[in-house]
Amino acid sequence: MIMRRFSTQPAAPTFRGGHRRGMTTRRGSATVEFAVFVPVFLALVLGTIQNGHNIDVKHKLHAAVRQAGRLSSQDYRGRLLPGQTANQKVILDIRNQLKAEGINGDQVQITITHADGPLAGAPFDLSDPNNSLKRYRIHLEVPYSAVNANGLFPMSFEKLSASLVFRRSIIFAVEE
Template sequence: MTRFFRKPVEKNTRRGAATVEFAVTIPVFALFLVALIEFGHAYMVQTTLRAAAKKAARMGVANGVTTDEVSSEAMKIVSSAVRTDNLTVLIKDANIFDTSDAPTENLNITNLPDIALQDAETRHLFIVRLELPYDEVALFPPFWVNNLTLHSQSVMRHE
């Protein structure tokens, strides 16, 4: 019986293979890691906006609370997480949604009339909307998206 033996491979023949593989995979891994961090941060900001809109709207339900107090409450909550230099707080009259014949298709909330919550009647519907440009809160420059605005809103009735 004849046995075949392989010639031993020299250690120096694959010397650069690991370096090439590392050079190819590390940029892909780094991009994946940066994207994961950025999307997580964007989700955190969106959740903060949602919570701030809900809490501010809930505050606006009570009698005697002014529109400025509701706006500053929303600002305070969002500022605990991110810069609020370009945060827009809109508090609008939403009674248009109470009538069934009102056209709500393609309705721009910024075009709704402002509301003074301190003068609002019982069961008056209002919207608290928060808007924040994504460019202002992004951890890394967002080269994949331009002019994105994160927003959230809450609709409540004045009591």
């Protein structure tokens, strides 16, 4: 078989100056597209990270409130330190749990109040036998600046909070 040295096919088009024949010049358009795309994409990614962090902190606050509600509905009298009230014990346990979760518990504002009725919003004494079977609210509030670890979007004006309502269910035995 004889191989031809020259092909009968027309030669492939050659490129000169980086431009194809018949194409408009697009020099620098990729740079402009990149310059527009990157800030938008970066804002979306950082916003997603920040919102994920906020959701994580809110979850930790709600977990601490739930645990405090469980503790306050148990017979805790044997666990109190001398001179310690039930409210102080619950607040101390909330602060300790938040510290274990990586949140500065000292910066969290904790309130235990009546949830409904004419005393709604007034302080609720967990040790008072008259409060048996009454509903109370445990509310936590922390400044956003206290939990904003990465500082991507500083929002010092915002506070994160968690609040749940419980029923005081311990029946105090009257000793005669």
